[in-house]
Amino acid sequence: MTSDNTPVPSGAPILSGAIGEYREFDPAAALEGHFQCAWSNTLRPDAASLSAVVPDGCVDITWIDGDLVVAGPDVAVALSTLTPGSTVIGARFRPGAASRWLGLPMSEIVGGRMALSHFWGALAREIAEKIGEASSTKERMRAMQAALCRLAPDVEPPPAAMGFAFNALKTESAGPGMAVILDRLDVSPRTLRRRCQEAFGYGPKTLDRILRFQRFLNLARQSTEPRLAGLAFEAGYSDQAHLTREVRRLSGFSPATVLRQLGA
Incomplete structure (x- = not known):
């Protein structure tokens, strides 16, 4: 998209986390078993309009310009005009929760951006209208969560096994090893793959790649003087070349461009 030594040209994609003020909030108490967080992203008035959303292993319900949209699980960068x-x-759904709320396996919407009305019909349009009637971001978030709270009692909580698998891969830079996960869950590799495809949209190996990439992003944000070789080691890549290949495959950017956009 850009070389490592040139500024991002006007109109070029910018990482969604660097395009404005992104904030996360705890979900309402009634939603804690189903959603990781609520969030807002306020774009700067002078921001580029093309946002690059990179894979994070998650599924979200988003409200954009009056419409409720399901952001399915990504395996590559998704560009959107804002x-x-x-x-x-x-x-943002908790691991494994989205399939319960949407009524289908996540493997069917990988890389997709679909109107929530595709799943919930007129109810989704009614919720979107209620959110749109609110006069501030805070009130819109309250309206969204209030609507979800009314629905939550009728939705089965996500399977604990998928939460364990997700968190095991997310937190371990060296990786606990699939054998450990299989033993803890007492399932076969084939069963784990099937369950992961339903819950996340893809198998555990792809999820591992995506969560390793997210570790790199988090480390880059936290580091005061980031060095790619050090970040590669801390994130769990075999070497800097491995990091470079994976970052390009999952984001479309070079690691140096990612660091620059994040202000690292």
Whole structure:
């Protein structure tokens, strides 16, 4: 997209986490078993309009310009055009919860951006209208969560096994090893793959790649003087070349461009 030594040209994609003020909030108490967080992203008035959303292993319900949209699990960068100065709000499902709320395996919507009305019909449009009637971002987030709270009692909580698998891969830079996960869950590799495809959209190896990439992003944000070789080691890559290949495959950017956009 850009070389490592040139500024990002006007109109070029910018990482969604670097395009504005992104904030996360605890979900309402009634939603804690189903959603990781609620969030808002307020774009700077002078921000580029093309946002690059990179894979994170998650599924979100988002409210954008009056519409409720399901952001399915990604395996590559997803580009979207946003209005500078606007605010996007969302609710991020806990691992394995989205399939219960949407009524289908996540493997069917990998890389997709679909209107929530595709799943919930007129109810989704009614919720979107209620959110749109709110006068501030805070009130819109309240309206979204209030609607989800009314639905939560009728939705089965996500399977604990998928939460364990997700968190095991997310937190271990060296990786606990699939054998450990299989033993803990007492399932075969084939069963684990099937369950992961339903819960996340893809198998455990792809999920591992995506969560390793997210570790790199988090480490880059936290580091005061990031060095790619050090970040590669801490994130769990075999070497810097491995990091470079994976970052390009999952984001479309070079690692140096990612660091620059994140201000690292």
